[in-house]
Amino acid sequence: MTKVTELRVLIGTDGGLTVELTPFLDRELPESLYSQLYHWIKKEIEEGRLLPGMKMPSIRQLTAHLKVSRNTVEAAYQQLQLEGYLESVPKSGIWVAEIEKPLPHPIEVEQPIILECKPSSEVLVDFEYGNVDLDKFPLRQWKKCLSEAVDQENNWLFQYSEKQGEFALRREISNYLLQFRGVRAAPEQILITAGTQNSIALICRLLALRGKSVAMEEPGYSGARSVFGDQGCYIEPVPLEKDGLSVEHIQTSKVKAVYLTPSHQFPFGMILSISKRIQLLKWAYQTGGYIIEDDYDGEFRYQGQPIPSLKSLDEEEKVIYLGTFSKSFLPSVRLSYIVIPPSLMDQYLRKFAAYNQSVSPIIQRAMALFMQSGEFERHIRRMRRLYQRKHQALLRNIEQYMGNRVKIVGEKSGLHILLKLKGISTFELIENGLQKGVKVYSPLMFWLNPNPESNSYIMLGFGGLSIEEIDKGVRLLASCLP
Amino acid sequence: MTKVTELRVLIGTDGGLTVELTPFLDRELPESLYSQLYHWIKKEIEEGRLLPGMKMPSIRQLTAHLKVSRNTVEAAYQQLQLEGYLESVPKSGIWVAEIEKPLPHPIEVEQPIILECKPSSEVLVDFEYGNVDLDKFPLRQWKKCLSEAVDQENNWLFQYSEKQGEFALRREISNYLLQFRGVRAAPEQILITAGTQNSIALICRLLALRGKSVAMEEPGYSGARSVFGDQGCYIEPVPLEKDGLSVEHIQTSKVKAVYLTPSHQFPFGMILSISKRIQLLKWAYQTGGYIIEDDYDGEFRYQGQPIPSLKSLDEEEKVIYLGTFSKSFLPSVRLSYIVIPPSLMDQYLRKFAAYNQSVSPIIQRAMALFMQSGEFERHIRRMRRLYQRKHQALLRNIEQYMGNRVKIVGEKSGLHILLKLKGISTFELIENGLQKGVKVYSPLMFWLNPNPESNSYIMLGFGGLSIEEIDKGVRLLASCLP
Numbered sequence: 001m002t003k004v005t006e007l008r009v010l011i012g013t014d015g016g017l018t019v020e021l022t023p024f025l026d027r028e029l030p031e032s033l034y035s036q037l038y039h040w041i042k043k044e045i046e047e048g049r050l051l052p053g054m055k056m057p058s059i060r061q062l063t064a065h066l067k068v069s070r071n072t073v074e075a076a077y078q079q080l081q082l083e084g085y086l087e088s089v090p091k092s093g094i095w096v097a098e099i100e101k102p103l104p105h106p107i108e109v110e111q112p113i114i115l116e117c118k119p120s121s122e123v124l125v126d127f128e129y130g131n132v133d134l135d136k137f138p139l140r141q142w143k144k145c146l147s148e149a150v151d152q153e154n155n156w157l158f159q160y161s162e163k164q165g166e167f168a169l170r171r172e173i174s175n176y177l178l179q180f181r182g183v184r185a186a187p188e189q190i191l192i193t194a195g196t197q198n199s200i201a202l203i204c205r206l207l208a209l210r211g212k213s214v215a216m217e218e219p220g221y222s223g224a225r226s227v228f229g230d231q232g233c234y235i236e237p238v239p240l241e242k243d244g245l246s247v248e249h250i251q252t253s254k255v256k257a258v259y260l261t262p263s264h265q266f267p268f269g270m271i272l273s274i275s276k277r278i279q280l281l282k283w284a285y286q287t288g289g290y291i292i293e294d295d296y297d298g299e300f301r302y303q304g305q306p307i308p309s310l311k312s313l314d315e316e317e318k319v320i321y322l323g324t325f326s327k328s329f330l331p332s333v334r335l336s337y338i339v340i341p342p343s344l345m346d347q348y349l350r351k352f353a354a355y356n357q358s359v360s361p362i363i364q365r366a367m368a369l370f371m372q373s374g375e376f377e378r379h380i381r382r383m384r385r386l387y388q389r390k391h392q393a394l395l396r397n398i399e400q401y402m403g404n405r406v407k408i409v410g411e412k413s414g415l416h417i418l419l420k421l422k423g424i425s426t427f428e429l430i431e432n433g434l435q436k437g438v439k440v441y442s443p444l445m446f447w448l449n450p451n452p453e454s455n456s457y458i459m460l461g462f463g464g465l466s467i468e469e470i471d472k473g474v475r476l477l478a479s480c481l482p
Numbered sequence: 483m484t485k486v487t488e489l490r491v492l493i494g495t496d497g498g499l500t501v502e503l504t505p506f507l508d509r510e511l512p513e514s515l516y517s518q519l520y521h522w523i524k525k526e527i528e529e530g531r532l533l534p535g536m537k538m539p540s541i542r543q544l545t546a547h548l549k550v551s552r553n554t555v556e557a558a559y560q561q562l563q564l565e566g567y568l569e570s571v572p573k574s575g576i577w578v579a580e581i582e583k584p585l586p587h588p589i590e591v592e593q594p595i596i597l598e599c600k601p602s603s604e605v606l607v608d609f610e611y612g613n614v615d616l617d618k619f620p621l622r623q624w625k626k627c628l629s630e631a632v633d634q635e636n637n638w639l640f641q642y643s644e645k646q647g648e649f650a651l652r653r654e655i656s657n658y659l660l661q662f663r664g665v666r667a668a669p670e671q672i673l674i675t676a677g678t679q680n681s682i683a684l685i686c687r688l689l690a691l692r693g694k695s696v697a698m699e700e701p702g703y704s705g706a707r708s709v710f711g712d713q714g715c716y717i718e719p720v721p722l723e724k725d726g727l728s729v730e731h732i733q734t735s736k737v738k739a740v741y742l743t744p745s746h747q748f749p750f751g752m753i754l755s756i757s758k759r760i761q762l763l764k765w766a767y768q769t770g771g772y773i774i775e776d777d778y779d780g781e782f783r784y785q786g787q788p789i790p791s792l793k794s795l796d797e798e799e800k801v802i803y804l805g806t807f808s809k810s811f812l813p814s815v816r817l818s819y820i821v822i823p824p825s826l827m828d829q830y831l832r833k834f835a836a837y838n839q840s841v842s843p844i845i846q847r848a849m850a851l852f853m854q855s856g857e858f859e860r861h862i863r864r865m866r867r868l869y870q871r872k873h874q875a876l877l878r879n880i881e882q883y884m885g886n887r888v889k890i891v892g893e894k895s896g897l898h899i900l901l902k903l904k905g906i907s908t909f910e911l912i913e914n915g916l917q918k919g920v921k922v923y924s925p926l927m928f929w930l931n932p933n934p935e936s937n938s939y940i941m942l943g944f945g946g947l948s949i950e951e952i953d954k955g956v957r958l959l960a961s962c963l964p
Contacts, residue, residue, distance in 0.1 A: 143632050150624070161816070222836060226836035
């Protein structure tokens with residue numbers, strides 16, 4: 001995606017050696033400029049064209065040289081610092097750091113290649129997004145289901161799974177969707193996948209989206225954007241408004257499909273208003289476009305009336321519904337699903353006749369048993385209460401320790417919130433936080449085209465933290481604010 | 483892929499109503515003509531354009547009308563008969579059968595959509611390929627590993643897996659490959675995938691093969707061909723010789739990559755000679771092409787000296803090695819892996835940075851424990867002896883009951899063989915077999931371009947059958963031969 005044109009070393013203004021970087025950045029790519037720059041510099045370092053001890057151009061210099069926004073450079077530098085590729089030396093500048101060679105000679109070394117983020121001090125509280133609660137998890141029952149699954153009359157163990165996934169699981173999901181999400185889907189319409197990214201890749205082929213434009217919320221889930229890009233789609237970023245993405249923008253665009261997170265916009269957290277849901281469905285009916293509804297954490301809603309899923313409002317089979325067990329159960333089951341409109345089933349059966357199911361039927365059957373036993377429903381209800389308590393604690397602590405030095409964004413549901421910062425940049429706070437042992441994250445990667453504002457948020461995931469950790473973490477973080 | 487142009491009903495020569503079919507068949511597609519015709523007719527029936535009781539054109543009529551080979555039409559008709567879409571009435575012709583509606587109204591009906599093949603009588607012995615042995619499987623130990631995996635210090639349960647897969651499993655695979663397949667691969671080069679089709683899709687993107695030509699054995703593994711096609715590759719079918727695919731053909735072609743099964747050609751079973759292996763590697767070194775080695779059942783070899791894998795001979799990092807646990811362990815773990823040459827790791831890390839691992843770490847860690855305990859190695863050795871006995875029994879029975887009425891093809895290794903038929907077509911034998919309660923299969927789908935000869939083989943998978951079943955099955959089948 002990025003081409004190296006040249007790399008020269010010249011005398012910097014400070015008399016020291018300063019590297020001049022000339023990466024090729026392509027604004028056409030779905031990959032953001034920040035990410036392209038980040039990857040390009042990382043590659044230069046890993047392949048030894050940028051050597052430890054070389055001084056990097058200042059953010060100002062590089063911003064001017066590349067004619068990109070300051071955020072782009074700042075974001076790339078900060079990411080590289082967090083990963084240990086660059087070192088910032090106060091009053092001196094940013095330098096290329098010593099790194100482990102990315103590819104050790106076969107057999108010899110044994111650390112995984114992917115370099116771990118190296119915090120400057122021990123991490124006491126990690127607000128990473130995506131983790132779920134450990135303590136209240138019904139581990140014993142889940143283990144029971146795993147071994148019961150294998151105990152079942154088990155010829156299936158010695159064969160491939162049904163192509164669409166184990167029927168028992170699809171039936172349970174069908175019941176679950178009707179009860180919890182108001183979605184009517186026959187087991188025959190449900191397709192089990194090994195994660196939402198696989199769901200999206202499959203939908204790209206099902207709807208023949210290669211070379212077509214797909215609308216996405218800006219900012220939106222970057223994991224989805226990458227897949228659309230890799231499948232040959234053009235991304236149309238759609239600005240967000242208080243009540244969700246701008247449907248007007250979609251109506252005036254030429255997109256063939258819209259991917260969105262209506263129940264809990266990722267990462268901003270707003271909920272798509274009912275009127276916009278209706279407008280969006282109208283758009284689909286009139287243009288023949290498709291709506292890809294990613295309901296990644298719809299189970300966890302704490303305030304206000306639940307709004308019906310787009311799928312439950314869909315009368316002309318234009319909504320493709322994506323669900324996952326990563327938030328509602330365990331990321332480690334790697335279990336997601338698609339609800340395919342009946343009118344597309346025929347296409348699906350034709351295009352994917354030669355494909356095997358990717359998810360182990362062992363996991364599928366264990367999950368089906370877990371749902372049949374009623375444990376899953378109990379688990380969801382238990383977790384909703386638990387996450388609500390954590391969520392309230394988080395909001396209370398922020399209110400208490402940070403007051404009006406920050407603004408909370410998207411506080412009605414889900415397992416994360418955003419903080420809008422004042423008088424400090426995202427990366428300053430990340431750095432300072434690490435010094436104090438609290439790890440927080442930038443949502444910058446979720447923008448296709450970051451703007452100055454993109455660099456004034458931090459993202460706090462709380463699913464995996466205890467009430468005490470949340471309190472401690474917020475207090476530590478508050479002490480880093482101006 | 484296939485377009486309906488028109489469909490007319492006209493008076494057939496026999497005075498009855500005969501449907502005239504005018505499908506659009508595209509010789510450019512990776513999908514074989516037989517498969518295109520099969521899917522097109524199936525769609526016509528499912529969508530009610532071909533109605534139960536309509537008479538189909540005779541094989542001769544349709545062959546002439548479409549200007550395709552008789553095998554193409556025969557194969558499509560036979561497949562549709564096996565699936566219950568068409569009925570052959572002796573002395574009358576082939577008719578559209580009554581079928582269940584493919585898409586029942588949501589919630590109402592509960593059978594999976596994909597129509598099961600309906601044998602004319604009960605199946606006593608099924609020579610399906612892909613099943614493995616049930617009786618000798620160490621189920622107790624595997625269950626132990628599953629629950630031990632979950633018992634391990636289990637924070638990982640509440641997180642996503644490492645992107646490349648769990649390190650513990652990659653380390654075990656690394657050791658296993660060195661010991662059993664002579665392949666030196668650091669855990670850092672190994673990537674866990676949810677099945678070989680996922681491995682191939684990933685490689686297409688890693689090598690940027692979209693729009694490029696990829697060579698495949700003709701016949702070859704159709705599951706791989708579909709993926710290459712769907713990823714936008716052009717398939718270059720390479721004829722087979724006694725000692726494997728024609729390297730000469732590849733040298734004179736413009737392909738960017740070769741996908742092949744050198745240890746045990748699928749489905750013909752020959753082994754790529756050492757001299758051809760060297761030539762193929764030379765081709766890759768000289769042209770910069772890549773070799774994708776699918777070693778799907780390399781563990782099970784019964785006669786002659788083992789030949790080193792292409793990967794173990796590769797000195798310039800041009801071989802990408804694909805392995806799987808589907809044959810050596812269980813199809814239901816849905817666990818495969820890729821060995822990526824160090825020179826491509828950087829590309830991989832860049833292109834797939836945004837992707838999550840698809841295989842549940844529960845399965846990965848259970849497999850790692852199973853391998854650590856030595857159980858996997860014992861299992862392989864036990865299975866090799868067991869499959870060798872089954873394999874010998876199969877050959878002996880064929881010799882005894884069929885004598886020179888058939889010819890055995892590819893008898894040195896693996897979990898299946900082919901029989902070359904004399905005086906009876908594949909589909910006649912399949913039909914007659916079903917009447918007697920023995921189910922055998924056509925390898926026709928493995929040809930991109932079937933030829934008259936393609937329709938004179940049947941495929942016998944024996945992995946999942948007992949010695950007794952094999953004996954009974956061969957005897958029943960022999961009674962169907964002329």
